[in-house]
Amino acid sequence: MQLSERAISMASKFKSATVLLSCGTALFGGMCLGFGSEKFYREVAMPSMRVVSAESAHVIAVKTAAWGLVPWNTYKDPPSLGVTVWGRQFSNPIGLAAGFDKHAQAMDGMLRMGFGFVEVGSVTPEPQEGNPKPRVFRLSEDRAIINRYGFNSEGHEVVLKRLQGRAEAKAHLPAEKRGIVGINFGKNKTSPDAVNDYVKGIERLGRLGDYLVINVSSPNTPGLRKMQGREQLAHLIDKVLEARDALPCTPRPPLLVKIAPDLTQQDKEDIAAVVTRKEGKVDGLIVTNTTITRPASLQSPHKAEGGGLSGPPLRHMATDTVRDMYRLTQGELPIIGVGGVSSGQDAYEKIKAGACLVQLYTALAYEGPPLVKRIKRELDELLRADGYNTVSEAIGSDHRQK
Numbered sequence: 001m002q003l004s005e006r007a008i009s010m011a012s013k014f015k016s017a018t019v020l021l022s023c024g025t026a027l028f029g030g031m032c033l034g035f036g037s038e039k040f041y042r043e044v045a046m047p048s049m050r051v052v053s054a055e056s057a058h059v060i061a062v063k064t065a066a067w068g069l070v071p072w073n074t075y076k077d078p079p080s081l082g083v084t085v086w087g088r089q090f091s092n093p094i095g096l097a098a099g100f101d102k103h104a105q106a107m108d109g110m111l112r113m114g115f116g117f118v119e120v121g122s123v124t125p126e127p128q129e130g131n132p133k134p135r136v137f138r139l140s141e142d143r144a145i146i147n148r149y150g151f152n153s154e155g156h157e158v159v160l161k162r163l164q165g166r167a168e169a170k171a172h173l174p175a176e177k178r179g180i181v182g183i184n185f186g187k188n189k190t191s192p193d194a195v196n197d198y199v200k201g202i203e204r205l206g207r208l209g210d211y212l213v214i215n216v217s218s219p220n221t222p223g224l225r226k227m228q229g230r231e232q233l234a235h236l237i238d239k240v241l242e243a244r245d246a247l248p249c250t251p252r253p254p255l256l257v258k259i260a261p262d263l264t265q266q267d268k269e270d271i272a273a274v275v276t277r278k279e280g281k282v283d284g285l286i287v288t289n290t291t292i293t294r295p296a297s298l299q300s301p302h303k304a305e306g307g308g309l310s311g312p313p314l315r316h317m318a319t320d321t322v323r324d325m326y327r328l329t330q331g332e333l334p335i336i337g338v339g340g341v342s343s344g345q346d347a348y349e350k351i352k353a354g355a356c357l358v359q360l361y362t363a364l365a366y367e368g369p370p371l372v373k374r375i376k377r378e379l380d381e382l383l384r385a386d387g388y389n390t391v392s393e394a395i396g397s398d399h400r401q402k
Contacts, residue, residue, distance in 0.1 A: 041368035054136040054145065057365070062101060065109030073114040075373040078380050081116075083391045085334050085356050086254040086283060088180060088210060092116035092376050093391050094347060097338050097359035098184035098213065098258075099147070103154045104162040111179040114372040119359065120159070121184030122215045125200045127155035128188055131220060135307070138365075139300035143342070144314075145362050147290070148307030150220040151186040156204045159183075163208040183209035184258070189221055195239050202243040209253050214240055217260035217289035219308045225260055230270040233257070238280050254283030259325075261288035261317045261339065268321070272328035284334040287325050287355070288318045311362040315340025319353050323398065326354025331396055342367070344378020354396045 049057040064070070081092040095117040096110050104120040111118055130152025137146045153159075163183075170178045185201035187194045198214055206212055214236065216227040227236055237257070244255050259271060275282045290308025298313060318339025326335060337355030341347050342363035350358050363371055379391075388394045 038367075038370040038374060041370050046366060046368045050138070050140070053134065054138045054365075055133065058100070058136065061365075062106050065101075065106035065113070068109050068112070070109045070113045071369045073112055073373070075114060075376060077114075077116075077376065080380050080383050080388070080390055081376060083356060086211065087251065089176060090116045090180060090357065091176075093351070093357045094372060094375055094379075095119060095182075095336070095357055095359040096364075097361040098122055098182075098215070099149075100361050100364070102149075102152065104159045104166075104183075107166065107181050108179065111181075113369045114376065117180035117182065117210070117357070119182040119184050119213065121213070122151050122153065122186030122218065123156060123159050123183065123201060123205065124151050124153040124186045124188045125156050125191070125197050125204075126188050127158070128153055137300075137302040137305045137307075139298065139302050139309075139311070141299035142297075142303075142311065142313055143363070143366050144298070144300070144309060144311030145365060146302060146305045146307045146309050148220045148305075150189065151218065153186065156201065160205055160208070163205060167208055180210045182211040182213055182256075184213040184215050186215050186218065187221065187224065194224075194227060195236050198236060198240050199243045202240055202247070206244060206247045206253060207249040211254045211256060211284075212244065213256045213258050213286060215258045215289070217258050219260070219262075219290060219292045225262075228259060228263070228267065228271060230274055233271065234274045234277070234280065237274065237282060241280060241282070256284040256286050256336070257282055258286035258289055259321075261291045261314065261321050262293060263321065265324075268324050268328055272325060276329050276332055282333070284336065285325055285329075286336045286338060286359070287322045288314075288339050290314065290339075291317060293317070310339070312340045312342060315346060319349050322350050322355050323353040326396055327399060331399070341375070342371070344375050344380075344382055347375055347379050348382045348394070351391060351394050352396070352398045354399065356391070356395050 077091040083090050083093050093116055096115045098119040098121045101107060101120045107118050107120060131148050131150035135148045183205055185198050187197035191197050216224060218224055227233060244252055257275060290310045291314050294303055295313045322335055322337045335355045336357045336359055337350030338359040341358055341360040347358045383394060
């Protein structure tokens with residue numbers, strides 16, 4: 001009996017110790033996640049996500065942000081990072097690219113993470129599943145991703161309700177407290193009239209966006225990139241601008257076009273000519289989308305998968321395209337630079353090449369939320385080291401040095 005009681009007592013103590021250890025581990029992990037420990041995310045949190053598929057990890061990340069379970073943003077954006085574009089004040093130039101929050105679920109969670117702005121979408125008029133799974137692949141050796149989602153979207157009506165709900169909830173707040181959210185529009189795969197799909201998007205959702213994006217550069221919707229051709233793009237822009245100008249809101253949101261990195265010199269010249277027309281001029285460019293090229297440097301066994309490649313292997317191509325489009329448009333149009341940004345230096349290169357704002361996505365899948373704070377901190381240091389007081393002073397500086 002005595003032995004039995006001792007065994008029960010030992011078992012009880014062991015159980016209590018296990019519970020305490022588990023609670024302590026959970027508390028420690030929660031604190032590291034909450035305070036955004038870079039080391040914890042880099043060595044524990046993000047590697048643990050790789051036990052599930054890339055798409056499942058994406059879904060989990062969106063849901064987590066939608067529930068507000070993001071690290072506390074303890075970094076106060078310094079004045080040097082503030083930039084005004086289209087009459088809107090961005091507290092910092094680092095934004096979340098379209099493709100993460102496809103259905104407008106996690107906007108505020110991502111803004112709380114420290115992003116200066118968030119872009120949702122691409123959103124299509126009707127709901128569509130996108131391409132068959134698997135359709136997202138980690139290229140871990142290259143810190144890159146290949147996706148062929150194919151505009152999987154819950155459609156205009158679902159996204160409309162979410163954006164309306166957000167607008168109503170934040171209506172009492174001053175503009176600087178609401179957070180800047182752009183809306184990226186796509187077309188349905190089987191749509192017989194691509195132009196009409198974009199017009200529908202502007203008419204249905206346009207008044208709810210701080211800026212609007214016409215995505216004609218995804219490689220995963222058949223025929224979409226042909227809309228970057230001179231005549232096709234001019235026709236599309238004319239129709240979309242007409243719809244934008246008819247929106248019942250003041251001021252009307254700026255209209256941007258998102259282009260591919262896989263363009264010939266003639267393609268770039270044609271696009272520049274169209275977007276800077278006196279009649280039918282857009283308000284900016286997003287440069288660039290993912291690439292269908294496969295650099296020889298890729299090491300991952302997934303490198304041959306079809307779809308768009310994003311991450312560091314795209315960085316130089318994307319930055320070169322920013323530089324080209326800034327020069328071809330003579331610096332007239334604000335450019336959002338995207339592609340391979342994973343450090344303050346990467347962001348700074350795009351700004352000096354001509355971007356006034358910068359977006360990222362893929363690096364977040366490898367480094368987690370602390371990446372945002374690190375990039376902002378590094379960018380501030382780089383600006384000060386070169387004698388710039390603000391981001392605006394550095395925009396396009398590569399061109400002025402020649």
